[in-house]
Amino acid sequence: MKMETIQAGEAIDFSAVGLFLQSSLTVQVVMIILLLASFWAWAIIIQKYLVFARARRDMAAFDRAFWSGEPLDDLFDRIGDRPRSAPERIFAAGMTEWNRSQRDSGDLIPGSLARIDRAMNIAIQREEARLFKGLSFLATVGSTSPFIGLFGTVWGIKTAFEGIALSQDTSLAVVAPGIAEALLATALGLVAAIPAVIFYNKLSGDADRITGNWENFADEFASLLSRQIEEPAA
Template identity: 65%
Template sequence: METETLALAQEIDFSMLALFARATLTVKLVMTLLLLASFWSWAIIIQKHINFRRARQAAAVFDQAFWSGEPLDELFETVGAEPDGAAERIFAAGMMEWRRSHRQDGGLIAGAAPRIDRSMDVAIAKEAEGLNKGLGFLATVGSTAPFVGLFGTVWGIMHAFQQIALQQNTNLAVVAPGIAEALLATALGLLAAIPAVVFYNKLSGDSDRIVGGYEAFADEFSTILSRQLDA
């Protein structure tokens, strides 16, 4: 009897495609949702790595230009009012407010320094929002995917037990396929969640460091302008 059961079990296809095909509609929907979430998570991860590398490179190039000794007005003319780089946009926001704060006679309107700081803070906030865009999805996938997969597993096991009750047979050939299909949902949930959590933490740290660099630049730039205001 055991030999016949093992022979029947060996004839069953336990590949992922076969397990998916034999699963119930609910479990199939759960698996499809998890696969889509995993695919979208990896798309965000790859895109964020590219964007962050470009942001660091652009910040390094502009930082070199800023500290090259070129007059700020000339650098602003070179950069323009709507530059492409994030650090350049923060610089442009401060310079535009600096120019708006001058009266026609050349004097400065009172409260120029706080306005310049607020302008750069707003620019930094916009850049931070762009850097963090999509990270919330990774956090959501990382926290919910295991539970979604567990729901698929519970549903699949419930269906497997129903089939066992209908066939009134508990041998391995009857039990194994249903349990395997159910456990595949949990595996897919972990497959989606683990990379999402790992890269969410990494990308969040990278984003914080980039934004910290922008804030440090804004403070240095504000210090330079305050010296001119005092002079």
């Protein structure tokens, strides 16, 4: 009897692919969902790392141009109607409102500075929405994948016990495959969730720092314009 149990156990494929093929349809669907979620999460992680690296380079390049001493009107003309980076779009929003606020006589319409601030804040919010796009999916994967995997585990164990009841055999060779299939779903849930949670926290912090740099630039730009408004009056 013991030798038959060993031979039955050796005949079972305990590899991940083998366990997937041997599991029930419900557990297979759960595993496929978790694999797709993990794949998509890693795609977002890699894409965000590239986007954030480019955002830092764009901010550094624009800072050098902005503080180079070049007149702001010349910088605005050089950027043109289609700014290529987030800092340029924020700057262009402020300069566009600045130009619209000037009268033919050269005076500024009352409340110009508030409108310039509002225009740049709207531009920052648009850029922030682009920057954070996709991060909510990482949060969803991180929070739900363990429970999806647990559902697959519970269903797999239920199926395993049903098989035991039908076969009237409680030997390890009968019990082990069903339990192994069920636990694979939990493992896939953790594989999907752990990187998603780690990189969501990391990328969210990076995004906050990038948007903070944009907001600091907008404040500095508004201060420069405020001094230009107040100097003639002084």
